[in-house]
Amino acid sequence: MKTNRRRFINLAGVTVTGMIAADMTGMHASKKTKQSDPFAHTKTISEEEHKQVFNMCGYSAPKLATVRVGFIGLGNRGPVNLDAMAYLEGVEIKALCDKRMVRVENSQKILSKHGLPPAMEYGGSDDAWMELCKNPDIDLISIAVPRGPLHARMAVCAMENGKHVAVEAPAASTLEEAWQLVETSERTKKHCMMLENCCYDFFELLTLNMVREGFFGEIIHADAGYLHHQNNFIKPEGGDMWRVRESQHRNCNLYPSHGIGPVCQAMNINRGDRLIRMTSMSSNDFIMGKMAAELAKTDSFYKEFDTDSYRGDINTSIIRTLNGKTIMLQYDITSPRVYSRIHTVSGTKGIYQKYPLPGRISQGKDDWFTEQEMDELTKKYTPEIVKRMGELAKEIGGHGGMDFLMNWRLIDCLRNGLAPEQDVYDAATWSSIVPLSEWSVANDSNSIRIPDFTCGSYKTNLPLDITLSMGGNTGVRKLK
Ligand SMILES: NC(=O)c1ccc[n+]([C@@H]2O[C@H](COP(=O)([O-])OP(=O)(O)OC[C@H]3O[C@@H](n4cnc5c(N)ncnc54)[C@H](O)[C@@H]3O)[C@@H](O)[C@H]2O)c1
Numbered sequence: 480m481k482t483n484r485r486r487f488i489n490l491a492g493v494t495v496t497g498m499i500a501a502d503m504t505g506m507h508a509s510k511k512t513k514q515s516d517p518f519a520h521t522k523t524i525s526e527e528e529h530k531q532v533f534n535m536c537g538y539s540a541p542k543l544a545t546v547r548v549g550f551i552g553l554g555n556r557g558p559v560n561l562d563a564m565a566y567l568e569g570v571e572i573k574a575l576c577d578k579r580m581v582r583v584e585n586s587q588k589i590l591s592k593h594g595l596p597p598a599m600e601y602g603g604s605d606d607a608w609m610e611l612c613k614n615p616d617i618d619l620i621s622i623a624v625p626r627g628p629l630h631a632r633m634a635v636c637a638m639e640n641g642k643h644v645a646v647e648a649p650a651a652s653t654l655e656e657a658w659q660l661v662e663t664s665e666r667t668k669k670h671c672m673m674l675e676n677c678c679y680d681f682f683e684l685l686t687l688n689m690v691r692e693g694f695f696g697e698i699i700h701a702d703a704g705y706l707h708h709q710n711n712f713i714k715p716e717g718g719d720m721w722r723v724r725e726s727q728h729r730n731c732n733l734y735p736s737h738g739i740g741p742v743c744q745a746m747n748i749n750r751g752d753r754l755i756r757m758t759s760m761s762s763n764d765f766i767m768g769k770m771a772a773e774l775a776k777t778d779s780f781y782k783e784f785d786t787d788s789y790r791g792d793i794n795t796s797i798i799r800t801l802n803g804k805t806i807m808l809q810y811d812i813t814s815p816r817v818y819s820r821i822h823t824v825s826g827t828k829g830i831y832q833k834y835p836l837p838g839r840i841s842q843g844k845d846d847w848f849t850e851q852e853m854d855e856l857t858k859k860y861t862p863e864i865v866k867r868m869g870e871l872a873k874e875i876g877g878h879g880g881m882d883f884l885m886n887w888r889l890i891d892c893l894r895n896g897l898a899p900e901q902d903v904y905d906a907a908t909w910s911s912i913v914p915l916s917e918w919s920v921a922n923d924s925n926s927i928r929i930p931d932f933t934c935g936s937y938k939t940n941l942p943l944d945i946t947l948s949m950g951g952n953t954g955v956r957k958l959k
Pocket residue numbers: 551552553554555556557576577578579582604605606607608623624625626629647648649674675676718719
């Protein structure tokens with residue numbers, strides 16, 4: 480077996496004995512004598528009861544006339560969020576951090592493009608970000624480093640230092656981390672929003688509004704996922720191979736929130752209903768191991784990736800909610816196919832299917848609405864946020880405008896003393912699919928309890944307000 484155990488231990492952040500056992504059981508079903516459950520800690524934590532310290536759902540933190548922002552992680556994603564924020568009135572970009580200083584320097588150019596003063600620089604080491612967290616002139620820290628334990632570590636440190644947090648997806652890689660985010664946010668009364676931009680996709684927002692208006696009746700089931708054919712073996716310029724490494728060492732749905740986030744919002748999860756139980760199954764690996772072996776034949780750079788430990792290509796999970804609804808969630812970034820987040824919502828009065836774009840709607844009778852009817856429905860049900868900011872968001876860009884819309888609304892909420900539209904319970908719940916699916920895959924797809932991160936407050940938490948009845952007044956600067 481060619482598995483690199485040292486990396487295995489670093490990435491998953493669990494005990495050495497546990498990981499060696501994992502090496503022999505969950506990941507390599509074909510050659511095992513079954514050992515004790517390598518992910519037993521996940522199962523134990525999934526069943527723990529916690530007590531809420533303070534309910535952050537809908538919590539109004541003191542208004543910030545100006546939001547002073549620091550950024551950690553300026554590779555691919557960080558600069559997109561930075562650029563979006565740089566457009567916003569009432570934002571000061573105070574600090575930039577990346578362990579690679581060249582990325583900090585490149586990001587300063589984004590500020591000068593916007594006619595903004597340079598930000599303070601942090602970097603050059605793995606833990607320079609800790610100093611940024613201590614900077615008293617920062618209100619919000621936006622985190623976009625490789626996913627894994629760093630997300631939660633940075634988010635917790637930021638909140639402990641009195642900052643609100645916006646952290647890329649997934650916010651946590653283990654259940655321990657997910658609970659740490661919840662407990663720290665409640666204790667410090669600092670918001671912790673996961674930057675789930677797909678909740679701001681115009682199609683997802685349209686569905687959400689149609690669901691709210693009762694067009695589909697009561698929602699029974701949703702299909703969702705992240706199906707994105709990628710080649711993560713391409714050597715990144717001066718970067719890491721972290722995407723390959725996590726696929727080498729964790730057999731599960733590694734990236735659930737683009738799919739599950741929007742459908743959880745449509746189903747009022749953590750706000751009237753909650754996820755209670757899931758089961759998950761992975762195919763074998765048919766692609767990554769072979770690609771790595773092929774590449775390693777001619778390039779020694781790939782030697783460490785030539786292992787037989789890759790996660791299964793396609794992972795499928797099924798989830799049940801307390802109110803008896805179901806979700807099918809998939810993850811596949813290796814098999815050749817057209818991009819899709821599936822995003823199908825099925826109710827007592829009709830169904831919405833987003834893919835293939837531009838989507839389709841049916842209310843039964845073996846027929847889909849015509850193109851003209853679809854246009855009329857879109858006009859009628861476009862939500863206020865898209866009406867008000869959609870055109871501008873598209874012009875500015877970032878995944879068709881959703882990145883801008885997400886950053887705009889986050890800042891708008893903080894400036895108006897409103898809770899960000901995704902709270903720490905959403906971040907914890909949506910991220911928890913990673914370790915929970917890992918446990919289920921390693922345990923013959925047995926079902927596992929999904930923790931109630933709201934500790935019962937889901938019963939009274941109000942549904943997300945998508946009418947922009949409050950706020951919505953943050954202006955946008957023109958490029959100079
Ligand atoms: N929402 C989306 O659409 C979307 C898209 C892509 C990636 N992501 C998420 O964004 C995150 C980053 O992805 P990416 O594609 O930008 O990765 P990347 O590798 O391009 O960038 C990560 C950056 O973090 C820096 N970094 C790593 N460790 C650091 C440390 N200790 N201190 C400071 N900087 C550090 C790296 O030098 C790099 O510049 C991931 O969590 C990923 O899941 C989200």
